[in-house]
Amino acid sequence: MATTVDKIKDIEAEMAKTQKNKATSYHLGQLKAKLAKLKRELLTPQSSGGGGGSGFDVARTGVASVGFIGFPSVGKSTLMSKLTGQFSEAAAYEFTTLTTVPGQVQYNGAAIQMLDLPGIIQGAKDGKGRGRQVIAVAKTCHLIFIVLDVNKPLTDKRVIENELEGFGIRINKDPPNIVFKKKDKGGVSVTNTVPLTHISHEEIKAVMGEYKISSADIAIRCDAEIDDLIDILEAKSRSYIPVIYALNKIDSISIEELDLIYRIPNACPISAEHGWNVDELLQQMWEKLQLRRIYTKPKGKSPDYNTPVVLRKNACSVEDFCNAIHKTIVEQFKHAIVYGQSVKHQPQRVGLSHELADEDIITIIKR
Numbered sequence: 001m002a003t004t005v006d007k008i009k010d011i012e013a014e015m016a017k018t019q020k021n022k023a024t025s026y027h028l029g030q031l032k033a034k035l036a037k038l039k040r041e042l043l044t045p046q047s048s049g050g051g052g053g054s055g056f057d058v059a060r061t062g063v064a065s066v067g068f069i070g071f072p073s074v075g076k077s078t079l080m081s082k083l084t085g086q087f088s089e090a091a092a093y094e095f096t097t098l099t100t101v102p103g104q105v106q107y108n109g110a111a112i113q114m115l116d117l118p119g120i121i122q123g124a125k126d127g128k129g130r131g132r133q134v135i136a137v138a139k140t141c142h143l144i145f146i147v148l149d150v151n152k153p154l155t156d157k158r159v160i161e162n163e164l165e166g167f168g169i170r171i172n173k174d175p176p177n178i179v180f181k182k183k184d185k186g187g188v189s190v191t192n193t194v195p196l197t198h199i200s201h202e203e204i205k206a207v208m209g210e211y212k213i214s215s216a217d218i219a220i221r222c223d224a225e226i227d228d229l230i231d232i233l234e235a236k237s238r239s240y241i242p243v244i245y246a247l248n249k250i251d252s253i254s255i256e257e258l259d260l261i262y263r264i265p266n267a268c269p270i271s272a273e274h275g276w277n278v279d280e281l282l283q284q285m286w287e288k289l290q291l292r293r294i295y296t297k298p299k300g301k302s303p304d305y306n307t308p309v310v311l312r313k314n315a316c317s318v319e320d321f322c323n324a325i326h327k328t329i330v331e332q333f334k335h336a337i338v339y340g341q342s343v344k345h346q347p348q349r350v351g352l353s354h355e356l357a358d359e360d361i362i363t364i365i366k367r
């Protein structure tokens, strides 16, 4: 019997030889949906044979975590030791690191967990090596450092991006602006607020057919591709994660080569061994994580700027702030007084649902 990987290869081959035009768009839409379903099958851990976690998952600490992904011997562990002071064995041979090694950095008052991971190889997402377990850990991180060796060709970058994408990770991308609502009856209705230049109604029909959806409202608010629609249907197995390319070993190249490297978007050239430019890497990390530092001001006293409460962008309400301090605070909450960018008036009285901005100052008034 054909394995899932074989089936995926067959479909990819068929897609490659099918020209994209009006006549084939239904068929291509069908193939893409089939492919997405097979890939999901591959990612869902089977009950037989080992299972998913097996020692790769570590206790999470800090407000956010950063996973290190790269081919063997690009310098992930060297970088880990440099950034966190947590020793992670580094050596010239491949696959020195065999499991997840956690460490932590303190940056702008925030504790950020760093996860050094084993090297991956091409085909990792299809089960080669320990790749799937490694990428599964990266998928739960808030940021990924893709570590690349500047002496190796840049095709490595594309290969790793493919591995992550094949695992349902969408890098440096927001979820597509498509609202999908399944209905009991009434057929499939599609509305769009911008002209659709990549997607045809035929393709949408084919995808809906493949997912056995006969009635739904689909509101498309971006110039989406069919893969974007599939991402929405497969939302449960998609993670949108920011990435920084850490281009390591710049001590071994010339200034001219370094000049070219500086043009790569979302990249930070470093030398992990010498500690060159790692400050810049941390600065970029901070920007990508979009954390919010909230300073507490006890009533009648000055704010405590030394130990901010750090919140994530998607959980930064006054209620989240209270819960970060102690579960019981919400029960006694009357209102909060806030100074900073999140309020119009300085200060302003706000309730639990108010969203805080970076460097806001807050006083909680209890009942």
Ligand SMILES: Nc1nc2c(ncn2[C@@H]2O[C@H](COP(=O)(O)OP(=O)(O)OP(=O)(O)O)[C@@H](O)[C@H]2O)c(=O)[nH]1
Pocket (backbone or CB within 6 Å): 070, 071, 072, 073, 074, 075, 076, 077, 078, 079, 089, 090, 091, 092, 093, 094, 095, 096, 097, 098, 117, 118, 119, 120, 248, 249, 250, 251, 252, 270, 271, 272, 273, 274
């Ligand atoms: N020239 C140079 N060599 C480096 C640098 N960083 C790491 N190395 C060397 O690269 C080799 C591999 O480093 P590791 O840190 O073990 O690489 P890794 O990515 O963790 O490797 P695996 O765990 O095997 O996947 C070692 O010999 C390091 O000394 C650097 O900035 N410059």
Ligand SMILES: [K+]
Pocket (backbone or CB within 6 Å): 072, 073, 074, 090, 091, 092, 093, 094, 095, 096, 097
């Ligand atoms: K190594």
Ligand SMILES: [Mg+2]
Pocket (backbone or CB within 6 Å): 076, 077, 078, 089, 090, 096, 097, 116, 117, 118, 119
């Ligand atoms: Mg290592």
